[in-house]
Amino acid sequence: MDTPEKNQIGTPISKFEDSPVFNYINSLSPIKPVKSIHITQTFNPLNFASLPSVFTSPHVNSHKESRFLKRKTCLDGSKPEFSSGNGNKICTNEGIGMDGAQLFVNSAELQETFDPEVSLGENSVQASTEHSKFVIELPCTLKYDCGSPDCDPPPLCGTETGCVSDLVGKSALLVQNDQEASKKVSSEDEMHLSEMCRTGQKIEGMEGDWESLISDVSDLLIFTSPTDSEAFKELIEKSMDPMTRFSTSLMSQLQQIDINDEQMQIVDPTGSGKQHEINNPSAETGEASELQEIEQTKDATADNLNKGMSSNTSEQMNSGVATCIPYASKAVSNLYRGMRRRCLDFEMVGAHRKNLGDASNLSSSMLLQSDEKIACYDKQLVPIKPSGDSSRCILPGIGLHLNALATNSKDHKNVKHESLSSGKQLYLPSSTASLNSPTNSQEPLRISLTSVSSSERDTELAENGISHVEDVSQGSAYLVSDEFNQNSPKKKRRRLEHAGESESCKRCNCKKSKCLKLYCECFAAGVYCIEPCSCQECFNKPIHEDTVLATRKQIESRNPLAFAPKVIRSSESVTEIGDESSKTPASARHKRGCNCKKSNCLKKYCECYQGGVGCSIGCRCEGCKNAFGRKDESAPMGVEADQEEETDACENSVMDKALQKSDNQNNEEQNPASTLPTTPLRLSRPALPLPFSSNCKPPRSSFLTVGSSSGLYTSQKFGKPNILRSLPKFERHSKTVPEDEMPEILRGNTSPNTGIKSASPNRKRVSPPHSGFGSSPSRRSGRKLILQSIPSFPSLTPKH
DNA sequence: GAGTTTGAAACT
DNA sequence: CAGTTTCAAACTC
Structure with missing residues (x-):
């Protein structure tokens, strides 16, 4: 994907460069080129590279990826999506939109003509107030992402005629677009184009693309909701119809969509609006003439939209609309049109947001640039x-x-x-x-x-x-x-x-x-x-x-440890400390230990089992058959055996069942791939070699992993049933040391064995750590770590 | 999907 | 601290 697109881009660019228009554009806004390029590079590699790997699931196809990208980009710019998924066509369309945006930014002159479009394209949604920077960046990114010649167009767009010609040329280059577009383009489209030309919008070029876009869009829409896509098409067709009709249809659709999307909408109406604009440039162009009319209806539609949206979203929408309004009635129309997309957009936005949030969090993450952009976007979007x-x-x-x-x-x-x-x-x-x-x-x-x-x-x-x-x-x-x-x-x-x-x-x-x-x-x-x-x-x-x-x-x-992870996995071992000794100690264990009586620790009722860890001395369970490690095993050899026997003797009947289950489990365990059979932890992502992490999903409370891969090492020298051993990935934590509650990890000391053990082995509930932790500063540190990691709510409180 | 089982959490 | 109750997940049908 990347390479071909890039190549394409490269060629068109050269052409454009030659054109006087290009020079003109450059003179107008040097900024554009820089940003666009910059963004593009960062964005593409990330998305593309990541995408394929990301979607391990079979259903994830290029399409989806493209969509996902769109969502992301949509916030940023929808382009990337298209590029990945549909390839050139979409890109061209988007690129056009982008171009429009860029042009707008670059030259005030263009703005007038463009304003409507631009607003429609991106700005309108976001709100005029938003920084032009974002707009510019987005378009640029999108273009580049697309990798299509579109990237070039923006500069070309500087001159309307030039833009059109460029677009045409691009479209030809782009391939399918022209053919499809020509076919698709109806007299109406031509009308739109003519109008566009009048307005001086480059949108014309887009029309062809636009058509293709529509088709693509429909696909996209289908992705989220087939109905939406259809509706969208209809809307486009209807766009020619009187505005009232259009607006009404849109509104109804939008409302429906809103309802359907619910969350998505909530997330970011504005973001969606942007996307809409971008996506629907052609419609906009066609509607350009209609814009005035639309404006009239605008208020009504805005109200409707607001209704459809949640209160918050409605507010945002209003603000966005208001801002947009000045721009042009088109913005409104676009919004409506965009509404359908909105659903998608919203989702996208939501995703973006999350991503953004994550990305923002990840100071060092690769995605930073793109994420940052998104974040900015989000911020803007979410007032x-x-x-x-x-x-x-x-x-x-x-x-x-x-x-x-x-x-x-x-x-x-x-x-x-x-x-x-x-x-x-x-x-x-x-x-x-x-x-x-x-x-x-x-x-x-x-x-x-x-x-x-x-x-x-x-x-x-x-x-x-x-x-x-x-x-x-x-x-x-x-x-x-x-x-x-x-x-x-x-x-x-x-x-x-x-x-x-x-x-x-x-x-x-x-x-x-x-x-x-x-x-x-x-x-x-x-x-x-x-x-x-x-x-x-x-x-x-x-x-x-x-x-x-x-x-x-x-x-x-x-209970100070109430919110601490129930299962602590520690494995300093691997990389950090060379000490193998560290490995030896059990890597993971349940904080308090279980108290199972009937489940034999073979069901999720058992927190130990649920957490994918073996029972330890601290457990009071009866008839423990925990597939991850029996209580007995954990205990020092002699003791364990005794306990086990006792339990067995007493609960033979129970054991039988347990054994059966355990056998099954064992089998599962033995299969590395299956990982933890019974345990839900492992589940998904077998593909990924993550032994642990995948499993680790904390069933109930969170599990804390201190070390890198505790599970892996877990050597359980001390006695773990073979079966357990077989589970490579999983950690089988040796319970060798009776660590009461706190795992070695917490203690921080490498030596688990240090004879800590204080409390009676049976004592289930972990006494408040005070005593336990306090023992050594190192421990404290470890403890801090835990708390921090788990600070579940702390985050809620405003951190200072 | 409803009902039962289970064991942690909460309460006394 | 021990016993009981409450609760929601896990499980079964």
Whole structure:
């Protein structure tokens, strides 16, 4: 993709350069070229590289990728999507839009003619107030992304005629566009073109592209909703019809879309608007003449839109519209038209936002540039955010991040992001690296991961994320999301499931706890409840931040480790400390240990099992058959045996069942690929070699991994059943040392064995760490780490 | 999808 | 600290 596009671009550019128009343009705005180029480079590599890797799932095809890109870009600029997915056609169209935007920026003269278009294209949505920079950047990026000759056009566009000719030439170069466009272009289109020419818009060139775009767009729309695409086409056709009709149809459609998209809309009306503009340049052109009429209807439509949108979004929309209005009536029309797209756009936006948030968090992430752009965009788009600071965004997102981590622990990337976002260092990177390192080079992986994460997030966002973002930023938005949730929690869940890993994110179903107790998984994990949650009377939302924090404090006062990850995985081993000794000690273990009596620690009822860790001495479980490690094993040899026997003797009947299950599990375990069979942790992403992370998804509470790949090493010298050993990836933590609650990791000391063990082995509940941790400063440090990593809600509170 | 089982969390 | 109750997830049908 990249190479061909780039090549194409290169050729057209040369042509343009020759043209006087090009020179003129350059003289007008030197800025453009620089930015565009710059952006392009950064953006393309990232997206493209990442995309393929990201979508491991079969269904992810170029199309989807393109779409995803679009979403991202849409925020930024929809172009990348097109480029990847559809290739030249789309690119050309978008490129045209871009051109228009650029031109607008470059020359005031053009602006007048362009204003309508421009506004339609991008500015209108975002609001005129937004910096021209963004507009420019976006277009540029888009162009480049497309890799199509479009990139050049913008400069060409400087002169209308030149633009048109250039466009035509480009279209020819572009290939399909011309043919399709010619076919598609109807008399109406011609009319539009003529109008465009009058206006001096370069849109003309776009028409052909536009047509192709429409088709492409339809595809895109289909992606989200087939109906939308159809509607969109119809709308385009109708665009010729009287405005009232058009507006009404649009409105209805828009409303429907809004309803459907719900979250998406909420996320960012403005963003969508931008996209619309870009995407619908042709329609705009055609409507140019109609714009005036549209303006009249504009108010009404705006109202309708507002209705359709959530309160917050409506506000944004209004502001955007208002700003746009000055520009041209077209903006409004575009908005409406764009509405259909909006759905997609919204999603895109949402995804972007999440991405942005993540990206912003990731100071070092590769995507920074693109992300930053996006972030800027988002900020602009989302006026609501009070501070607008990255920190702010992050904070709100933390909860989400945590969720994502939990869910994505599978995904290396996500983990990373989260850790980064929280600012606390969760370390994941090492784990990911370790995981990947064996098979892949780290950097490539990183990229792919980052990209993947973004894509995944997009998906997640599409489903979940949006609400989160908004939640953070806006209470009202949050409410809306809730409503949606309530409406169809199942749907949400399904979506999540579809997303694949999204399932990893746990959603609660609390009914009586108000999600303010540890019963609530979300609350326990330190994250706010989000859409997918089907909880009732939920107070675990940003809106109730105060309540949440207060409750949390209360709980923490009772048990300081209440919000600490239940399962701690530590493995300093790998890279960090050369000491193999460190490896020996168990890598992961349940913070408190389980108290299972009937499940034999073979079901998820058992927190140890759920967490993918073996039971340890600290567990009070009876008849432990934990596939990840029995309590007995963990204990020093003699003791264990005794315990085991006891349990066995007493509970033979139970054991039988357990054994059967265990056998199955064992088999599964033995299969490296299967990883943890029973454990949900592993699940998705078998493709990725992530042993751990993937599994790690904390079932309930979060798991903390301190070291890079604790699981891998886990050597359990001490006794772990062969079966367990067989599980390579998984950590089997040796329980050799009876660490009561805190894992070695927390202790910080490499020597787990240090005879710490204080408490009675049986004692289930971890006593408040005070004593335990306090012992050594190193421990304290470790503990801090844990807390930080888990600071679930801390993020909520404004960090200073 | 509804009901049951299970064990952690919360309460006394 | 131990026992009981509450709660929601996990599980089963």
